Amino acid sequence: MEYKLKSISKNGIPAAISKAELYRNLNEPGEAESICRDILAIEPDNQIALRLLGLAITDQFAGGLLDRYGEAEKIFQSLLDPYERLYYTGLAHERRAKRLLRAGRNPAMLRQVLEEGMRCFEEAEKIRPEGNDDALLRWNRCVRLIQSQLGIEQPAEEVESLEASDSPPI
Numbered sequence: 001m002e003y004k005l006k007s008i009s010k011n012g013i014p015a016a017i018s019k020a021e022l023y024r025n026l027n028e029p030g031e032a033e034s035i036c037r038d039i040l041a042i043e044p045d046n047q048i049a050l051r052l053l054g055l056a057i058t059d060q061f062a063g064g065l066l067d068r069y070g071e072a073e074k075i076f077q078s079l080l081d082p083y084e085r086l087y088y089t090g091l092a093h094e095r096r097a098k099r100l101l102r103a104g105r106n107p108a109m110l111r112q113v114l115e116e117g118m119r120c121f122e123e124a125e126k127i128r129p130e131g132n133d134d135a136l137l138r139w140n141r142c143v144r145l146i147q148s149q150l151g152i153e154q155p156a157e158e159v160e161s162l163e164a165s166d167s168p169p170i
Contacts, residue, residue, distance in 0.1 A: 005038075007042060008038050016038060017035075017039065020039070020052045023035065024056055030056075032055075032056040033056040033060075050075055050078060051084065051088060054075040055091075059095075063099035063101075063102055067096065083132075086127070089120045090118070090119075093116045094114065094142055096113055097114045097142075114142045114150075115142075121139040
């Protein structure tokens with residue numbers, strides 16, 4: 001038997017998108033990812049499939065080195081709408097930070113990742129569609145994570161400079 005991927009039809013794309021959304025909602029991100037890749041094989045610039053693919057990848061973050069953060073960010077950077085590009089990139093940072101937190105990673109690094117997400121949300125806020133407060137909601141969640149999980153502490157840049165100054169000379 002030959003293991004070769006089969007192409008879906010263009011007419012099947014709307015139903016495939018619905019299935020990808022359903023699988024994400026059922027916490028089956030691998031299934032959603034596979035469907036999105038089938039859609040993108042037919043329509044490489046399908047914005048809904050790109051967005052869903054990036055989200056499905058972030059759903060699979062576990063806080064380890066094998067997380068495909070760079071891949072998710074690259075997908076979100078390929079979105080045509082400037083607001084969506086910023087918002088979903090910020091969301092990728094936020095999700096990465098949450099998984100790193102659950103994995104017990106360095107608090108200074110977590111704060112740095114959250115702050116990068118916040119920068120994206122801040123830029124998205126400036127160009128958001130009227131009535132869309134999603135970027136503000138995500139910003140607030142990042143602030144609450146920093147306050148509750150990481151505590152009020154020095155900005156990440158100050159922590160890095162302190163760590164560098166505490167290093168023994170080489």
